[in-house]
Amino acid sequence: MGTLLPRAIEQLGVEFTFLTRAPEHYARQQPPEEMHPLLAGRAVxxxxxxxxxxxxxxxREIDADLRIDGVLTACDYYLPLAAHISSALGLAGPSPDxxxxxxxxxxxxxxxxxxGLVGPRHRTVGLDDEVLLRAAADEIGYPLVVKPTDLCAGMFVRRADSWTDVAAAVAQLRSFDINARGQKREPVVLLEQFLDGPEFSVESWVHRGRVHSLGVTDKSLGGDSGFVETGxxxxxxxxxxxxxxxxVTAEQAIAALGLDDVVVHTELRLTGDGPRIIEINPRPAGNQITELIRYVDGIDLPSVAVELALGRDPSSTGGSVCSAHRSSSRSxxxxxxxxxxxxxLTSLHGADAITDHPAVVSATFKEPGHVTASGANNNSYLGNIIALADESGAARRVADDLLAGLEVTIVDTRS
Incomplete structure (x- = not known):
């Protein structure tokens, strides 16, 4: 969202002020000759x-000087602060609770x-309480999922098939008590029944209590943990x-949480007993999902988020419909x-062929020299490609086949 929200704001003819604790963090993410879009507003x-x-x-000082009409954030960890600011200033947006x-x-x-929404068996336990952790794991039954309650991007989510797996996953969580934004973490862990079945997400937005769902996105998982989003x-x-x-399940969950005037990305698994909620994210989806929707339906969810923050009804303003980017593709x-x-990363062979492929509308890869961790979470990607197809349900096969032809060389440079 760090690039998509500024784009949406500009396209809607709105100016923004960027409130941050560390502007240098964003400056470091761009080449020296380029400015990060979040730093290109009217003020930082x-x-x-x-x-x-x-x-x-x-x-409040910004509001007194420039007047704030809406509040948004590009980072999951600051969603609570954004809600508190909009509430304090009497602006549109979801409640802090x-x-x-x-x-x-x-x-x-x-x-x-x-x-009353049926979900997995679960227990929340203190990280240091081994007795309760063992009891909770036995009560839930294996396999189960070990999950931090306050991280994002699939970080440190692990499947556990035994107590040894639980103990190892919990030990990882004990090893740090501050998140990537310098915030103190909760010293607890969530243990959940493992839900078997394919994973999906429902993309929605809510205005004045009415939920508008645009459709369902599928998801493939892999990586070291088995929970990294691969497509x-x-x-x-x-x-x-x-x-x-x-x-229906996603909309029931959104209503249960009382979310309003916000875009929502709800993750679910389709089990043999029906849909089950994985988690609910009160912001536009990441990992290019909003771009997929924009190409197929012409609806730009970051723009919807901006309009909701401004107190507008996106279904009536027309600002969220980007016909210029809508294609004739059905997938x-x-x-x-x-x-x-x-x-x-030392080399990527085959990237030019992917970029030149007629079905590909976007292809982004890290440059040689990039130092990477293994595929442990959604922050470790080396790149992605977006492909379109005229046939319903066919784009996934095109994108996966193209990526499979890429030859990637990574060397161990540790001393």
Whole structure:
């Protein structure tokens, strides 16, 4: 979202001020001759955005000087702060409580349980309480999923087939108590029943209590953990009955959390007993899913997010419809290049053929010299390609076949 939200803001003719604790973080992400889109607004204001009081103080000063009409964030870890600012200034947006329930995976489970939505067996346990951890794991049964409650991008989500696996996953979580944005982490872990079945997401937006769902995206998983997202296709190739069931379940979960005036990306698994919620993200989907929708339906979800933050109804303004980018294709897919090992990328053979392929509308790869970890989470990609197809459900095969022809060389450069 760090590039897509600024693009959407510009296309809607709106200006933005960027509030951040570390502008240098974004400057480092671009080549020296380029400016990161988040730094290209009308102003950059520095404050301790990890401190609610200081974030609110800075926002009120900006509002007094320039007037704030809406609040958005490009980072999952600042969704709670954005909700508090919009609430404090009387602006449109989801309530701080609904965002807190959605962003904390343990609170999400409790809220959905209270609403009567069937989900996996689960327990939240302190990281240092081995007795309760063992008891919770035995109660849930193996296989199970070990999941941090407050991280994103699939970080440190692990399948456990035994207590040894649980202990190893918990030990990893104990090894750090600060997230990537310098925020103190909750010293707990969520243990969940492993849900068997393909994974999907429902892309929606909510305005004044009414949920609008655009469709269902499919997902492929892999990487070292088995939970790294390796590709997506929109729309998912599903029966009408399965598609409807996924959407109904997602919309019930959104209502249970009380989310409003926000774009929502709901992840589910389609089990033998029906759809089950994995998690609910109160922001536009990542990993190019919003681009897939834009190519197929001409709807730009980052623009929808901007309009909702401004208190507008996206279904009536027309600003979220990007006909210039809508294609005649009935299927769009992204395939992610996941590193097979840690080390330094030395070569990518076949990238030019992918870029020149008529079905490919976007191909982005890391340059040789890039140092990578192994494919442990959704932050470790070496690139991705987006392909279109005229036949419904066909784009995934095109994208995956093209990526399979890429020869990747990674060397171990550790001393």
């Amino acid at each position: 204001v520095t404050a301790d955005t990890n401190d609610l009081a200081d974030g609110l103080r800075a926002a 609904s965002i807190a329930d959605a962003c904390d995976k343990a609170r999400t489970r409790v809220t959905l349980d209270h609403a 997506h296709m929109f729309p998912a190739h599903l029966s009408p009955e399965d598609r409807s069931a996924l959407i 769009a897919a992204v395939s992610m290049l996941v590193p097979h090992r840690a080390g330094t």
